[in-house]
Amino acid sequence: MRVLVTGGAGYIGSTAVAILLERGYEVTVLDDCSTGHFESVPSSAKFISGSILDSKALAEALADCAAVIHFAAKSIVGESVEKPDLYHEVNVEGTRRLLDEMARLGVSKLVFSSTAATYGEPEIIPITEESPTVPTSPYGRTKLEVDQMITAESRLGLAAVSLRYFNVAGAFNSKSGWLTERHSPETHLIPNLLRASVANPLKVFGNDWPTADGTCIRDYVHVVDLIDAHILALEKLTASKHEIINLGSGGGYSVTQVIDAAAKVVGSDIPTQISARRSGDPAVLIADISKAKKVLGWIPTRNIKDMVSDTWKSQNASASK
Ligand SMILES: NC(=O)c1ccc[n+]([C@@H]2O[C@H](COP(=O)([O-])OP(=O)(O)OC[C@H]3O[C@@H](n4cnc5c(N)ncnc54)[C@H](O)[C@@H]3O)[C@@H](O)[C@H]2O)c1
Structure with missing residues (x-):
C-alpha cells in the first residue's frame, strides 16, 4: 500500500517514512520544508515539494495513495501566540x-x-481521551478544531484516528543514518x-512547582514507539469511525529527573539555570494510555534513558559529519 506522509521531512514525519519503508510500505512525502529538511527524506520515498495549502500539490501527492498520515503543521506553542492567523491557516x-x-x-x-495541547491544564491526572478539551494556546486550539473537523468527515465515511502525542523524544538510527530533532x-x-x-546553561522554568522536586513533570514517548502506534492505527482504520487516542508512556518524569538521566548518559553534569515559571505551563501532564493498549494493542517499550541516549548518539553523529 502507498501512504502519503505530509510533513515527512520533519522530525517525526521523516522517522515515520523511514520505518514505513523498512516495513514494506510505499511512501509519498509532501512537505514545503518550512521547518523540515529535504535530506531527512529517504531516497526511496517519492518526494513532492509543496504545501498542504496547494490543492494541485495535494492532488499530485495523493495519486496512487490508499491512506494518509498527516504530520504537516506549525507546532511551536509560543510562536502560535504571536502568529495565530498563520497557525490557523496552515x-x-x-x-x-x-x-x-x-x-x-x-x-x-x-x-x-x-x-x-488540546487538553490544556488538566484537572485530573492521568489525562484520558474523555478529559475536557480546553486548550490554552492557539496551537492547541487549531489541533482541536482539526480533530472536530475529522469527526464530522468520518460521518461521511472517512476512517480516521487522531493520535494525541504527549512529549515526543529520542531519535531513530535508520538505514541511511540517524533521524533526529532539528x-x-x-x-x-x-x-x-x-x-x-557553562556559557549557555539549560534554562529550567521554575523549581517551585507543586511536585516532589519542584520541577514540572511531563510524559515522554520515544519517537520509534510513537511510529509503531501510527502503523498499528493505519492497519486498524475502520470506515465511518474516528478514534481519538493518547500516546505517551503513561508515566512522568520531572525536569530534574530528565537532567539526571542525561548526566548519566553523557558522564558529566548538565549546566542549568533556574528561571521564572512560564505562564500557561501546567505542573504535571501525564497520559492515560489504556485506550492505546486496548484499541491498538500498543505498549511503549523504550524508557527515558533510551530517549536521551539515542538523541545523544544522533547529535554526536551529526556533529562528526
Ligand atoms: N514533537 C512533539 O513532541 C509533538 C507533540 C505533539 C504533537 N506533535 C505534532 O506532530 C507533528 C510533527 O511534529 P514535528 O515535531 O515532527 O515537527 P516538524 O516541524 O519537525 O515537522 C513538521 C513538518 O511539516 C512541514 N510543514 C509545515 N507546514 C507545511 C505546509 N504548509 N505544507 C507542507 N508541509 C508543511 C514542515 O516543513 C516539517 O517538515 C506536528 O503536527 C505536531 O503538531 C509533535
Missing part, C-alpha cells in the same frame, strides 16, 4: 484542503498528529539539555 485550512482532496479522489484513510528554534528539553554548556 493547521486548520491546510487540513481542510487535504480532507477535500482526499474526498474528491476517494482516499478514505487518515491518521492525524493531534496533541496533548527544530529552529529548538524548544524541546532533551536536545536542548544535551547542548547546554
Whole structure:
C-alpha cells in the first residue's frame, strides 16, 4: 500500500517514512520544508515539494495513495501566540484542503498528529481521551478544531484516528543514518539539555512547582514507539469511525529527573539555570494510555534513558559529519 506522509521531512514525519519503508510500505512525502529538511527524506520515498495549502500539490501527492498520515503543521506553542492567523491557516485550512482532496479522489484513510495541547491544564491526572478539551494556546486550539473537523468527515465515511502525542523524544538510527530533532528554534528539553554548556546553561522554568522536586513533570514517548502506534492505527482504520487516542508512556518524569538521566548518559553534569515559571505551563501532564493498549494493542517499550541516549548518539553523529 502507498501512504502519503505530509510533513515527512520533519522530525517525526521523516522517522515515520523511514520505518514505513523498512516495513514494506510505499511512501509519498509532501512537505514545503518550512521547518523540515529535504535530506531527512529517504531516497526511496517519492518526494513532492509543496504545501498542504496547494490543492494541485495535494492532488499530485495523493495519486496512487490508499491512506494518509498527516504530520504537516506549525507546532511551536509560543510562536502560535504571536502568529495565530498563520497557525490557523496552515493547521486548520491546510487540513481542510487535504480532507477535500482526499474526498474528491476517494482516499478514505487518515491518521492525524493531534496533541496533548488540546487538553490544556488538566484537572485530573492521568489525562484520558474523555478529559475536557480546553486548550490554552492557539496551537492547541487549531489541533482541536482539526480533530472536530475529522469527526464530522468520518460521518461521511472517512476512517480516521487522531493520535494525541504527549512529549515526543529520542531519535531513530535508520538505514541511511540517524533521524533526529532539528527544530529552529529548538524548544524541546532533551536536545536542548544535551547542548547546554557553562556559557549557555539549560534554562529550567521554575523549581517551585507543586511536585516532589519542584520541577514540572511531563510524559515522554520515544519517537520509534510513537511510529509503531501510527502503523498499528493505519492497519486498524475502520470506515465511518474516528478514534481519538493518547500516546505517551503513561508515566512522568520531572525536569530534574530528565537532567539526571542525561548526566548519566553523557558522564558529566548538565549546566542549568533556574528561571521564572512560564505562564500557561501546567505542573504535571501525564497520559492515560489504556485506550492505546486496548484499541491498538500498543505498549511503549523504550524508557527515558533510551530517549536521551539515542538523541545523544544522533547529535554526536551529526556533529562528526
Ligand atoms: N514533537 C512533539 O513532541 C509533538 C507533540 C505533539 C504533537 N506533535 C505534532 O506532530 C507533528 C510533527 O511534529 P514535528 O515535531 O515532527 O515537527 P516538524 O516541524 O519537525 O515537522 C513538521 C513538518 O511539516 C512541514 N510543514 C509545515 N507546514 C507545511 C505546509 N504548509 N505544507 C507542507 N508541509 C508543511 C514542515 O516543513 C516539517 O517538515 C506536528 O503536527 C505536531 O503538531 C509533535
